[in-house]
Amino acid sequence: MARYTGPRWRLSRREGVELFSAKRNALERRDYAPGQHGSKRAKLSDYGIQLREKQKVKRLYGVLERQFRRYYEKATGSTGVTGTVLLQLLERRLDNVIYRLGFATTRPQARQIVNHGLVCVNDKRVDIPSFLVKVGDEVSIKPKENIKKYVQTNIEMNKQYQGREAVPAWVNVDVQHLKGKVLRLPEREDITFPINEKLIIELYSK
Numbered sequence: 275m276a277r278y279t280g281p282r283w284r285l286s287r288r289e290g291v292e293l294f295s296a297k298r299n300a301l302e303r304r305d306y307a308p309g310q311h312g313s314k315r316a317k318l319s320d321y322g323i324q325l326r327e328k329q330k331v332k333r334l335y336g337v338l339e340r341q342f343r344r345y346y347e348k349a350t351g352s353t354g355v356t357g358t359v360l361l362q363l364l365e366r367r368l369d370n371v372i373y374r375l376g377f378a379t380t381r382p383q384a385r386q387i388v389n390h391g392l393v394c395v396n397d398k399r400v401d402i403p404s405f406l407v408k409v410g411d412e413v414s415i416k417p418k419e420n421i422k423k424y425v426q427t428n429i430e431m432n433k434q435y436q437g438r439e440a441v442p443a444w445v446n447v448d449v450q451h452l453k454g455k456v457l458r459l460p461e462r463e464d465i466t467f468p469i470n471e472k473l474i475i476e477l478y479s480k
Contacts, residue, residue, distance in 0.1 A: 324473045335381065345364060357475050365460040371407055379431050388402070412454070
């Protein structure tokens with residue numbers, strides 16, 4: 275699966291919001307957009323505002339355009355509010371769930387943990403970051419000592435981060451056994467990151 279491998283701080287500066295780590299905030303060092311001589315943030319058109327919102331969400335969850343559009347098309351074909359369903363699909367990605375449980379300090383790190391085959395869903399190894407969890411699924415880390423130490427270090431680091439999102443109410447975490455369970459589908463209020471999904475729907479609806 276293709277993924278972005280360029281500098282991450284640049285993406286945060288482009289969107290004007292920290293996308294990856296509360297520990298190393300790119301905007302504290304440079305609060306202007308990337309570019310030669312430090313480009314100023316130009317006033318955007320309505321289309322530009324919608325595009326930036328879409329790019330922000332794509333980069334937040336580590337999803338490229340083709341896959342993001344598939345999520346949108348799946349959301350439009352589902353019952354419920356399209357924008358909310360779109361965010362639910364992104365939240366249900368296995369790499370995001372690993373991040374939300376606190377087993378990784380960033381979503382890119384969570385994706386790596388999944389890619390390396392260190393995660394099980396209902397006791398079966400799953401190495402696909404885009405795997406969508408369902409209500410009742412149990413997510414666990416492989417019970418190997420070196421892996422457990424690595425994940426426990428991440429948990430401790432998350433406790434020290436200021437601004438690190440707390441474990442949301444739609445999942446339950448067992449830190450001692452490095453397990454988590456999906457209690458229900460995520461609701462809109464569970465997503466505290468500043469996202470205006472209506473702008474994304476407006477962009478794709480044109």
